[in-house]
Amino acid sequence: MPALVGGIVFDLSSSWIEHGGPERWMMALCETIKKLNYHLDPYITTSKDNVFAIGCGCKGEPYSFDILSTIRRLQDMEPSDGDDVDAILRESLDILKENGAPYVLDWANEKKLKQIVEAKDRKVLWHMLKTDKEFMKTFVYDVLPEECRSRYNFGTFVANEVKGSTNADHALLGARVGAICGAIMGQGVGMLFGAAFGAFIGYKASAAANDKLDCKTDESIMDTIRKGTDLVWNRILVPVTPESVMNVQDACCIVSGCTSYGNSETGETRANTTQAEQKMHKLLEKMKPLIYGDRQMVSALWDANKLLSRPNFNTYEQILFVMAGGPPDDQLTGVPDFETGEVTVVCATHNTHDSESRHLYSTESPHWDRGARFYFRLSSPIDTQRVCPPVGWTVESREPGPRLFYQISRPSSVEAVYTLAKDVVSSL
Numbered sequence: 200m201p202a203l204v205g206g207i208v209f210d211l212s213s214s215w216i217e218h219g220g221p222e223r224w225m226m227a228l229c230e231t232i233k234k235l236n237y238h239l240d241p242y243i244t245t246s247k248d249n250v251f252a253i254g255c256g257c258k259g260e261p262y263s264f265d266i267l268s269t270i271r272r273l274q275d276m277e278p279s280d281g282d283d284v285d286a287i288l289r290e291s292l293d294i295l296k297e298n299g300a301p302y303v304l305d306w307a308n309e310k311k312l313k314q315i316v317e318a319k320d321r322k323v324l325w326h327m328l329k330t331d332k333e334f335m336k337t338f339v340y341d342v343l344p345e346e347c348r349s350r351y352n353f354g355t356f357v358a359n360e361v362k363g364s365t366n367a368d369h370a371l372l373g374a375r376v377g378a379i380c381g382a383i384m385g386q387g388v389g390m391l392f393g394a395a396f397g398a399f400i401g402y403k404a405s406a407a408a409n410d411k412l413d414c415k416t417d418e419s420i421m422d423t424i425r426k427g428t429d430l431v432w433n434r435i436l437v438p439v440t441p442e443s444v445m446n447v448q449d450a451c452c453i454v455s456g457c458t459s460y461g462n463s464e465t466g467e468t469r470a471n472t473t474q475a476e477q478k479m480h481k482l483l484e485k486m487k488p489l490i491y492g493d494r495q496m497v498s499a500l501w502d503a504n505k506l507l508s509r510p511n512f513n514t515y516e517q518i519l520f521v522m523a524g525g526p527p528d529d530q531l532t533g534v535p536d537f538e539t540g541e542v543t544v545v546c547a548t549h550n551t552h553d554s555e556s557r558h559l560y561s562t563e564s565p566h567w568d569r570g571a572r573f574y575f576r577l578s579s580p581i582d583t584q585r586v587c588p589p590v591g592w593t594v595e596s597r598e599p600g601p602r603l604f605y606q607i608s609r610p611s612s613v614e615a616v617y618t619l620a621k622d623v624v625s626s627l
Contacts, residue, residue: 202247204444204512206503206519207232209266211486212256212494214524214549222479224549227613228252228522229454229479232267232447248447249515251506253439255499258492261438262529263499267445268437271453272330273482276323284318291325299339300347307420315420320428327431334434342426436489439502441509496527497534500577504535507542517542518620521577522613524549526570534577545620546574547605547613557615560604561595571606578604581623592619 207228215221232250252266288309295303307315327334339348437443483490500521507517519542537544548571559581563572580602583594592615594601603623605616 201514201516202249203447204249204251204507204515204517205232205447206250206507206517207252207266208263208496208499208503208519208521208523209252209254210256210494210496210523210525211254211490212524212528213491214494216491220480220483222476222483223610224522224613225479225483226475227610228520231520231613231617232454233451249444249512250447250450251439251444251503252450253443253499253502254436254490255495256490256492257436257495258489261436262493262495263439263502264436265439265443267450267453268443269435269486270482272326272435272437273485274453276326278319278322282318282322284321285313287321287325288312288316291321291328294325294328294335295339295343295347298335300343302349303343303347306344306347311417311420315417316424320424323431324424324427327434331434334430337430338427342423342430344423432485432488435485439506441506444506444509493528494523494525495529496521496523497529500535504537504540507537508540519544520617520620521546521574522549523547523570523574526568526573537577538579542579543603543620543623544577544579545603545605545616546578547607547616548574549607557592557612558606559592559594559601561597561599561601575602575604578602579623 209221209225209228211221232252250267253263254266254269255263257264292303292309292312324338328338503519507519517540519537521544523546525548560575563575567575580600583596583601603620605612607613607616
């Protein structure tokens with residue numbers, strides 16, 4: 200039995216706002232990922248199977264992202280009772296000192312940071328500093344103040360020397376500078392110039408010292424931390440890369456907290472489904488500022504094609520599941536030729552009418568919108584001589600034969616769609 204690589208492209212564009220949010224649909228797709236772990240026999244698993252999930256509908260570039268890696272990132276950032284928050288802070292400081300901010304403790308020492316930075320912010324920043332080099336670079340060079348990266352100039356050094364001293368101390372410093380100038384330039388005019396220059400230096404040192412104190416207040420440190428956490432949430436979506444394809448068992452571990460389990464007879468399933476839906480809602484809320492934008496579907500399909508076209512998947516059975524809420528918004532003219540690449544493409548669009556939920560079409564309907572026509576043409580044909588559709592499905596017998604295109608109205612229909620697509624792949 201050949202190994203399987205299964206891909207998912209999921210529409211997270213603004214159309215979901217009209218339908219009350221995608222939580223239940225995302226949960227259904229998580230269940231589909233779990234079932235990929237048992238793609239032919241529910242009692243036999245293979246570690247060779249792989250899966251990826253691409254989300255499209257971002258408000259800015261990149262227009263598509265890695266759903267599974269993003270969920271894992273958000274899960275890893277969640278505070279837990281076992282966290283050693285002090286060790287997390289120390290490791291974060293070590294990372295900063297080794298990557299461009301060697302004097303970060305001159306800006307704010309560890310004791311001060313422990314008092315100011317909350318545990319959840321410590322973990323969020325620590326995780327991103329460890330896993331995202333671009334974030335770390337931006338944080339060090341654009342968020343942290345200059346004094347974290349280099350020693351102070353002369354003016355700052357003088358300010359540091361007189362930090363916390365009184366005006367009398369500043370005057371004494373000025374007098375000392377004046378005396379030095381007088382010794383160099385001689386008596387009379389030299390001493391007068393030296394005294395004036397010394398007073399000026401004392402005054403500027405006092406002002407610089409006050410500025411120095413101001414920039415190290417708790418509020419200014421917290422403001423820097425807020426800028427850092429804002430940067431985190433603006434970068435929370437993980438871009439699609441070759442690492443987006445992961446072992447299906449690893450993917451199952453990621454989505455296991457987003458799906459429901461339990462005994463339906465005791466009502467446990469309903470309670471767990473509610474809990475899982477709340478978890479999914481919480482994850483989507485963190486992504487919300489960056490998703491629910493335009494539907495850049497064609498761009499996401501090209502991202503999926505790049506992953507499926509990798510040479511190491513040439514001998515794999517390949518299936519791509521596309522879940523969309525409407526036609527593509529991007530202006531790219533061509534779409535990948537999945538048929539040539541022997542990829543089985545399954546397309547499902549969200550439909551508000553239950554009557555057409557389990558219907559396989561052989562030809563386009565004149566009543567369809569542009570989106571339905573696009574996804575019908577994208578989907579793969581099936582051989583009804585080799586695949587028997589599940590009970591309750593209506594299959595058109597007209598030439599050239601039905602395609603794996605569905606209009607579904609309920610998340611529960613996703614499993615039936617997947618089951619049929621799985622049978623198609625296993626029959627090839």
